[in-house]
Amino acid sequence: MKDPCEIAVQSQDGAEEREEPGLGPFQIVEWWLARLFGAVCLSMSLILSVLIGAATLMRYVFKTDLYGYEEWVKLFAFWLYFSGAAYGSLNRTHVSADIVNSYVPQGPLKRLLVALKDLVTVGVSGLFVYYGYDFFMFGFRGPLGNGIAIPMSTVWRIPLWTSYGAIFGGLVFMTLFFTRDLVISLRALLGSSDGGDGQ
Amino acid sequence: MIYVALLVLMFCLLIGVPVPVSFMASAAWLIFFGGPDGTGYDPSQLLPYGFAQMNSVSLIAIAMFIMAGGIMERGRIGEKLIDLVDVFVGHLKGGLGVVGTVSCAVFGSISGAACATLSCIGSIMFPRFEAGGYPRGHAAALMSNASLLGLLIPPNATLIIFAWISGQSILACFLATVVPGILATALICLVNLYLLKDNPSVLVSERRSAPERLRMLKSRGRGALPALMLPVIVLGGVYGGIMTTTEASAVAVLYSIPVALWVYRGTDWRGLAAVVVESAVTTGVIMAMLYSVSMLSRLYVLEDLPSKMLYLFQSISSNRWVIMAMINVFLVIMGMLMDDISVVVLTTPIMMPIITQLGFSPIHYAAVVGVNTALGCITPPAAPVLYLGGRLAKAPINEMMGPALKFMLLCWVPILLFTAYVPKLVLFLPHVILGVPW
Numbered sequence: 096m097k098d099p100c101e102i103a104v105q106s107q108d109g110a111e112e113r114e115e116p117g118l119g120p121f122q123i124v125e126w127w128l129a130r131l132f133g134a135v136c137l138s139m140s141l142i143l144s145v146l147i148g149a150a151t152l153m154r155y156v157f158k159t160d161l162y163g164y165e166e167w168v169k170l171f172a173f174w175l176y177f178s179g180a181a182y183g184s185l186n187r188t189h190v191s192a193d194i195v196n197s198y199v200p201q202g203p204l205k206r207l208l209v210a211l212k213d214l215v216t217v218g219v220s221g222l223f224v225y226y227g228y229d230f231f232m233f234g235f236r237g238p239l240g241n242g243i244a245i246p247m248s249t250v251w252r253i254p255l256w257t258s259y260g261a262i263f264g265g266l267v268f269m270t271l272f273f274t275r276d277l278v279i280s281l282r283a284l285l286g287s288s289d290g291g292d293g294q
Numbered sequence: 295m296i297y298v299a300l301l302v303l304m305f306c307l308l309i310g311v312p313v314p315v316s317f318m319a320s321a322a323w324l325i326f327f328g329g330p331d332g333t334g335y336d337p338s339q340l341l342p343y344g345f346a347q348m349n350s351v352s353l354i355a356i357a358m359f360i361m362a363g364g365i366m367e368r369g370r371i372g373e374k375l376i377d378l379v380d381v382f383v384g385h386l387k388g389g390l391g392v393v394g395t396v397s398c399a400v401f402g403s404i405s406g407a408a409c410a411t412l413s414c415i416g417s418i419m420f421p422r423f424e425a426g427g428y429p430r431g432h433a434a435a436l437m438s439n440a441s442l443l444g445l446l447i448p449p450n451a452t453l454i455i456f457a458w459i460s461g462q463s464i465l466a467c468f469l470a471t472v473v474p475g476i477l478a479t480a481l482i483c484l485v486n487l488y489l490l491k492d493n494p495s496v497l498v499s500e501r502r503s504a505p506e507r508l509r510m511l512k513s514r515g516r517g518a519l520p521a522l523m524l525p526v527i528v529l530g531g532v533y534g535g536i537m538t539t540t541e542a543s544a545v546a547v548l549y550s551i552p553v554a555l556w557v558y559r560g561t562d563w564r565g566l567a568a569v570v571v572e573s574a575v576t577t578g579v580i581m582a583m584l585y586s587v588s589m590l591s592r593l594y595v596l597e598d599l600p601s602k603m604l605y606l607f608q609s610i611s612s613n614r615w616v617i618m619a620m621i622n623v624f625l626v627i628m629g630m631l632m633d634d635i636s637v638v639v640l641t642t643p644i645m646m647p648i649i650t651q652l653g654f655s656p657i658h659y660a661a662v663v664g665v666n667t668a669l670g671c672i673t674p675p676a677a678p679v680l681y682l683g684g685r686l687a688k689a690p691i692n693e694m695m696g697p698a699l700k701f702m703l704l705c706w707v708p709i710l711l712f713t714a715y716v717p718k719l720v721l722f723l724p725h726v727i728l729g730v731p732w
Contacts, residue, residue, distance in 0.1 A: 136574030137567055140361060143354060147544035151537055165351050172354050176585075179578015180314075182571075189312035189579055190633055192676060196310060212309045219311075219319045223341075230341040262345065262585070269582070273315075 121275070125185065128268070132182040139175035143168060163250030170248075173258040177265025184272035203284075210284040213277035220270040224263075231256060231263040295332060296597040299323045313636045317586035324593040335596065340589045347588040348581070351540050353458055356451045356580060358543030361573040362524070362550045363405030368561045368569045369554025371521035372414040375400050378518040381510045385501045388490035390426045391433075392483045394419040395440040399479045402444020403525045406451055408634075408671055408679045412441035416686045423687075427495040431693030438683030438694075439701040440482055442668040445634065446475030449528055452634050454539070455584065456663055459591075459642040462656050464539045465532060466730050469723040470661040474713045478665075481705040489700065520557045524549060533727065583639050591643030600647035607648070614652040618714055621645060622666060629670015633678060637667050654717070657730050661720040665713045669706045672698060 146168055150161040183189050195212065199205045234256030237245035246255040299320045306316035326334045376397045383389040383396070394415060402411045416437045423433035445452055448468035457464040490496050502510070528546050531537040537545065554560050561569070594600075607617045628637045642663070649659045671679040684694050713720055717732070724730035 133571045136571045136578070140357070140570045140574050144358065144361070144544050144547040147354070147358070147541055148548045151541040151545060155536060168351060168354060169349055172357070173348075175357060175574055176348070176578055176581035179574040179576070180582035181578070182575045183579040183582070184312075186575065188575060189314065190583065190636055191310045191312045191316075192307045192631055194308050194310065194631075194675070197675065208309055212311050215306060215309070215319060216311050216315045219306075219315050219322055222322055223318050226337050226341055229338060230345075233338075233342075258349070259345065262341065265578075265582070 125275075129182070129185055132178050132185065132268075135174060135178040136182060139171050139178065143171050143175065146171070163248075166248040166251050166253055170253060170258050173261040177261040181265050181268035181272070184269040187276070206280070206284045210277070210280040213273065213280045216273045217270065217277045220266065220273055224266045224270050227263040227266040231259045234259040295324065295328050296594070296599055296602065299328065299593075299597070307631070313632070313639075314582040314586040317583070317590045317640075321586070321590045321593055324597065328593060328597055335593060340592065343592050344585045344588045348585055350458065352454070352464065352538075353581075353584070355449075355464070355540040355543040356454050357574070357577040358540070358547050359406055359449055359451055359454070360576050360580075361570060362543065362546035363407055363410055364569045364573040364576075365547065365550040365554045365561075365566065366404050366521065366524060367410045367414045368565055369521075369550065369558045370560030371404070371518075371553075371558060372397070372401060372418050374514070374518040374521055374558070376415065376418055378511075378514045381507055381514055384499055386487070387496060387498045388487040389499070390419075390422060390428065391436050391486035391490065394423070394437055395443075395479060395482045395486065398437065398440035399443040399447055399475070400522070400525075402441065403447040403449075403529075404521065406444055406449055408441045408445055408668075409682055411444045412437060412679060412682055413686065416441065416683060420687045425497075426499075427493075427497045428490070429493070429495070429693070429697075430687055430689040431695075432489065432697045434683040434687035434689035434694045435680075435697035435701055436482070436486055437687070438672055438680045438698065439705060440479075441679055441683070442671055443475055443479055443482075445668040445671070446471040446478060446664050448472065449525075449532075449539070449543070451580065452638055452667060453660060453664060455580070455635060456638050456642055456660050458584075459587075459639070460646045460656055460660070462660065463728065463730075466657045466724045466728050467660040468529075468532075469727060470657045470720050471664040472723050473719055474661055474665055474709050477712065478668075478705060478709045481709065482701065485701060485704045489697065520553045524553075580635055583636065587639045587643070594644060595647075600644055603644060604648045604651060614654070615715065617648075617652060618654070618662075621648070622662065622710065622714055625663065625666035626669060626673065629667055629676075630673045631676055632670070633676065634667035634671055637670060638663060655721060655731070657724050658717045658720050661713050662710075665706070665710050669702070669710060672702065672706075 146161075146164060150164045153159050153161050180189075195205065195208045199208060234246055234254065236242055247253060248255065302323045303316055303320035306319045307313070311319065321340065324335060325337045325340070328335050376393060379393045379396045379400070380390075383392040386392065397415050397419070398411050401415050402408070405411055405414070419437060420433060424430070444450060448471065453467045453471065454464055456462070457467040524546055527549060528542045531542045531545065532539055551566065555562070555566065607620055610620065611617060625637065625641065628641060632640070645659070646656065649656060671677065674680070680694070680698060683689075684691055687694075721730060721732055725732060
């Protein structure tokens with residue numbers, strides 16, 4: 096992620112970059128979020144490498160096991176996966192077919208299709224945020240809804256809402272960044288911004 | 295309702311909705327309107343199902359291999375590999391192309407990613423090709439094709455994902471693509487030599503004496519050894535029964551860090567942190583797809599989509615080899631529209647029941663998918679590797695398409711036919727090493 100002073104609004108088709116005059120509050124928030132996700136991704140990646148490497152060493156060199164280490168590995172893995180996914184939305188690096196950006200010429204039709212794409216994206220991901228909240232609260236409250244008998248891992252008794260939270264948080268931030276893209280594309284469509292046809 | 299769900303998926307993909315959200319959109323349609331009576335499915339079971347599917351240690355190998363490949367790429371190992379291969383074939387006419395191809399195959403086995411291989415090896419090779427008088431279009435097409443070899447020569451993320459979705463052994467899937475990968479390497483080298491044999495602009499370097507070559511082999515071999523040790527550690531560890539795939543992937547990360555930092559001095563701590571974060575984002579993007587497709591595939595199975603697809607195929611022909619041809623065409627078309635991982639993620643849950651019902655080995659199908667997805671990376675309109683090759687070589691697309699088409703027809707199509715129709719070729723190594731039935 097670039098320094099805040101270098102933040103530019105990048106068109107989604109990668110055609111042109113345009114410097115924004117000064118830094119808005121949203122860009123500062125975006126910059127800090129990028130640093131936060133970068134830190135989570137970095138630390139989770141390193142913890143996982145060291146943890147699995149250590150378990151391998153213990154098993155094959157010292158002939159002993161790191162008891163139940165897989166439970167911790169899975170927990171950190173979920174945070175790595177969904178922080179990475181959220182960061183991917185922030186950077187607009189999620190995989191897409193990109194037929195519209197590649198083959199539809201610049202103009203009102205392209206702006207409309209991009210806005211439609213962003214609208215569908217926000218609508219669907221928003222729906223899954225709702226499902227994700229239910230899932231997270233199930234982990235938090237348990238099947239009885241009173242915090243008793245909440246789902247936990249077998250060995251270390253780690254509450255599973257710690258992993259469910261990664262999924263819910265990832266979905267929330269993905270939706271947030273998709274909403275940012277929708278706002279940009281709607282502004283471009285409605286003519287209040289010359290943000291480019293492809294945003 | 296399943297057909298409308300498929301239309302929703304295609305519509306979302308075509309307008310550019312991110313792939314994981316496209317999968318969610320199709321799933322959302324079925325949540326509201328699916329089921330035998332059209333009243334939909336209970337969404338409260340879907341996210342837990344996806345969680346249960348992804349709560350697997352073996353999936354972490356994808357993250358680790360991507361990270362190890364990224365670190366090694368940043369560690370400037372490409373030049374060392376190229377110099378080593380050059381000792382053997384650099385003196386042939388068109389030998390520089392062979393150097394590039396074999397370097398891509400070796401680097402691909404380290405990075406497991408086509409674009410990383412192309413940007414690393416290609417950026418070193420393209421100036422050498424230019425100096426050697428290679429036509430730019432030929433050079434771009436050659437390297438684009440050769441960079442796909444990493445998708446066949448293990449380890450790579452695509453096959454781990456296939457194995458995870460289909461419930462097959464990762465080791466067996468890795469072994470299934472080895473023979474097609476080696477054959478493809480040989481074919482690309484031969485086609486390159488054939489296409490350049492009468493080209494007067496291609497320069498031939500001086501033939502070196504045997505003692506000189508031996509001396510160069512020693513010095514360059516020493517330089518390339520730390521990089522070459524990575525696949526040896528990973529594959530030796532896994533196939534020697536010393537480590538699981540996930541453990542080998544973590545060891546690969548821990549091994550690649552000092553190699554990149556201190557042996558090749560290709561990066562510093564800051565660069566290392568950047569590449570780890572980049573790899574984590576790539577992993578996150580893949581995992582978001584896997585999570586959403588695991589939910590979607592559950593609904594597709596409930597809607598009995600595999601049986602409907604099989605019925606559709608059988609309405610054209612009941613011969614299983616003809617159906618195999620149709621599956622290949624289907625995979626190639628999907629590869630023309632999407633990237634390799636999206637194709638695997640989307641098609642595997644649908645195709646696996648069909649493949650087993652037709653009596654094909656799932657491990658054989660792993661190789662078919664591997665070759666098809668590799669081919670898909672260079673078949674327009676969505677041909678990311680081909681476009682990247684053109685950009686790196688500064689070759690206009692019209693100069694590149696002719697040679698690219700020749701490589702596709704003379705290399706990839708025969709490999710695809712061999713892989714699909716000579717199962718013994720594919721299953722030889724899995725059978726000999728792991729006892730996979732023919």
